[in-house]
Amino acid sequence: MEAERLVGIGRRALAESRGAADIxxxxxxxxxxxxxxxxxxxxxxxxxxxxxxxxxxEIGGRDWSAPDAPVFLTGQARAARLTEVADVSRxxxxxxxxxxxAGMALVGVACDTGEDTLYWQCIEAIDxxxxxxxxxxxxxxxxxxxxxxxxxxxxGPYGAVRG
Numbered sequence: 001m002e003a004e005r006l007v008g009i010g011r012r013a014l015a016e017s018r019g020a021a022d023i024x025x026x027x028x029x030x031x032x033x034x035x036x037x038x039x040x041x042x043x044x045x046x047x048x049x050x051x052x053x054x055x056x057x058e059i060g061g062r063d064w065s066a067p068d069a070p071v072f073l074t075g076q077a078r079a080a081r082l083t084e085v086a087d088v089s090r091x092x093x094x095x096x097x098x099x100x101x102a103g104m105a106l107v108g109v110a111c112d113t114g115e116d117t118l119y120w121q122c123i124e125a126i127d128x129x130x131x132x133x134x135x136x137x138x139x140x141x142x143x144x145x146x147x148x149x150x151x152x153x154x155x156g157p158y159g160a161v162r163g
Contacts, residue, residue, distance in 0.1 A: 033095070040053075048146065056132055
C-alpha cells in the first residue's frame with residue numbers, strides 16, 4: 001500500500017481512538033510507519049535524504065519491544081503493508097502531521113493517567129514522536145532547499161524573466 005494512504009489510515013484511526021490503550025496503540029502504529037518509511041527512503045529514496053531517513057528508521061523502532069511494554073503494543077503493524085512512497089515530499093508532510101497528532105494525543109494520556117508505568121511510556125513515546133518529527137522536518141527542509149536550487153539553476157540568478 002502507498003505510504004500516504006497508510007498515513008491517512010493512521011490519522012483516521014488515531015482520531016477515532018478512545019481511551020489510553022487505543023491512543024498508545026495508534027502512537028505505536030505511527031512510529032512503526034515512520035520506521036518503515038525511513039527504511040524505504042534510506043534504501044531507495046533521494047540520496048540527500050538517506051542519512052536522515054536511516055535515522056528516522058532507527059527512532060521509529062526504538063523502545064517498542066521492551067519487556068515491560070503493554071500487551072496492546074504487540075499487535076500487527078499497519079506499516080507492514082507499505083509497498084511504495086510515491087511522492088516523498090507529500091508523504092513526509094503527511095507523516096509530520098500524523099506524528100504531531102500522535103504526540104498531542106499522548107500528552108493527553110500522560111496528563112490523565114495516574115499510573116506511573118503508563119505515564120513514562122507516554123513520555124518515551126512523546127520523545128520518540130518529537131525526534132521523528134524533527135527528522136521529517138529536516139528532510140522536508142532539505143527537499144525544499146533542493147527545489148529552490150534547481151529553480152535558481154534553471155531561471156538564473158535573477159529568477160525567471162517574465163515577458
